[in-house]
Amino acid sequence: MTDKLxxxxxxxxxxxxxxxxRLSEWTGHGPELEVDMALSNIALDSMGAARSFYQxxxxxxxxxxxxxxxPYLRDVLKFKNVILVEQPNGNFADTIARSFYFDCFQFxxxxxxxxxxxxxxxAIAAKSLKEATYHKRFSSxxxxxxxxxxxxxxxxxxxxxxxxxxxxxxxxxPTDLEKEMQEKGISPNLxxxxxxxxKSINETLAxxxxxxxxxxGPWHHSGGKIGKHSEHLGFILAELQFVQRAxxxxxx
Amino acid sequence: MVNExxxxxxxxxxxxxxxxxxxxxxxxxxxxxxxxxxxxAVAVKITPTYSGCPAxxxxxxxxxxxxxxxxxxxxxxxxxxxxxxxxxxxxENGKRKLKxxxxxxxxxxxxxxxxxxxAIVPCPHCESKKTKLISQFGSTSCKALYKCEDCLxxxxxxxxx
Numbered sequence: 001m002t003d004k005l006x007x008x009x010x011x012x013x014x015x016x017x018x019x020x021x022r023l024s025e026w027t028g029h030g031p032e033l034e035v036d037m038a039l040s041n042i043a044l045d046s047m048g049a050a051r052s053f054y055q056x057x058x059x060x061x062x063x064x065x066x067x068x069x070x071p072y073l074r075d076v077l078k079f080k081n082v083i084l085v086e087q088p089n090g091n092f093a094d095t096i097a098r099s100f101y102f103d104c105f106q107f108x109x110x111x112x113x114x115x116x117x118x119x120x121x122x123a124i125a126a127k128s129l130k131e132a133t134y135h136k137r138f139s140s141x142x143x144x145x146x147x148x149x150x151x152x153x154x155x156x157x158x159x160x161x162x163x164x165x166x167x168x169x170x171x172x173x174p175t176d177l178e179k180e181m182q183e184k185g186i187s188p189n190l191x192x193x194x195x196x197x198x199k200s201i202n203e204t205l206a207x208x209x210x211x212x213x214x215x216x217g218p219w220h221h222s223g224g225k226i227g228k229h230s231e232h233l234g235f236i237l238a239e240l241q242f243v244q245r246a247x248x249x250x251x252x
Numbered sequence: 253m254v255n256e257x258x259x260x261x262x263x264x265x266x267x268x269x270x271x272x273x274x275x276x277x278x279x280x281x282x283x284x285x286x287x288x289x290x291x292x293a294v295a296v297k298i299t300p301t302y303s304g305c306p307a308x309x310x311x312x313x314x315x316x317x318x319x320x321x322x323x324x325x326x327x328x329x330x331x332x333x334x335x336x337x338x339x340x341x342x343x344e345n346g347k348r349k350l351k352x353x354x355x356x357x358x359x360x361x362x363x364x365x366x367x368x369x370x371a372i373v374p375c376p377h378c379e380s381k382k383t384k385l386i387s388q389f390g391s392t393s394c395k396a397l398y399k400c401e402d403c404l405x406x407x408x409x410x411x412x413x
Contacts, residue, residue, distance in 0.1 A: 034387035034397065041389040048303025052333070123334035127303055130336060130413050138388055 169220025278346025
């Protein structure tokens with residue numbers, strides 16, 4: 001049971017870490033100063049949430065494990081984040097599209113996770129939800145601004161939404177581990193979250209005068225939750241883990 | 253021997269490194285102070301503001317330094333996540349100091365829908381209620397950026413959490 005709980009915690013943590021890392025790539029490159037600060041702030045919140053889950057995992061595992069062991073010392077196949085969050089930033093509208101899907105998911109996921117039978121997970125979720133609320137407002141707001149903007153911004157927003165659509169299915173497709181966690185009341189019911197997510201996404205898209213063209217049907221990318229990633233994660237880790245690999249055990 | 257009241261007075265000397273007009277009492281992050289008079293020990297429980305707030309480690313260290321400097325021998329500072337911190341815990345004194353410093357203090361959160369915009373945020377300089385949100389994310393995690401449409405000054409808003 002302990003192993004499985006750690007696996008589940010790592011899935012939650014890895015989602016936030018890799019998402020935060022991707023957003024942090026915008027730091028110093030944002031299209032305007034306020035957006036640069038916003039994306040950096042969201043990255044920071046995500047790193048904070050990741051740390052809370054990693055710290056808990058390290059406490060459960062004990063030994064010489066610390067919160068740093070997981071982000072710095074695991075290879076690609078051990079990461080359990082969804083493939084959506086490791087996708088490259090693309091242009092600003094692409095990043096907003098990816099954030100829109102994911103922030104909306106996180107908002108409803110954390111809302112449900114607050115009721116987890118595991119008190120520590122519930123506490124982290126309650127805290128992270130306050131931050132995820134601002135993230136959702138930010139990305140939904142930009143979908144509306146770009147979608148209901150100029151012809152160019154509308155097209156770019158639409159392209160972004162289309163590009164990441166077939167990565168959203170994985171968010172709601174439970175793995176065996178998630179099914180088991182749900183039975184124990186630890187993790188939420190993904191079907192219920194999907195219903196809330198779709199409703200919210202559709203409301204925002206209507207306001208933005210955009211629609212999603214579902215070109216792939218029921219087929220969506222998946223595998224990240226069980227360690228089967230796209231080629232992009234390896235490049236992220238090459239950067240994220242460089243110092244630990246080059247100078248093992250170095251500390252600040 | 254130190255008592256709880258004195259410890260709280262000492263904690264007023266510990267400021268938020270990012271918003272230096274506020275001390276840790278104003279912020280409302282002190283959740284518990286346990287004094288063990290026999291062993292001259294104090295245990296302080298704090299709660300983080302934002303999950304990723306880089307100031308938390310410094311705040312914890314500064315609490316320790318302050319209490320050690322006051323002659324307390326054993327000081328421990330631990331973190332607790334639940335219940336999560338909220339800006340509703342900020343003291344009235346803290347809100348007044350923030351406003352004098354030029355940062356609009358957080359409005360009380362009595363909203364049914366957390367996804368809605370915050371209520372009207374009055375300008376800390378001219379009190380005007382004609383203000384506009386520029387960015388939900390400001391120079392630190394806890395602040396949003398606003399502009400006053402009367403005096404035209406931009407200002408920080410310590411946003412609700």
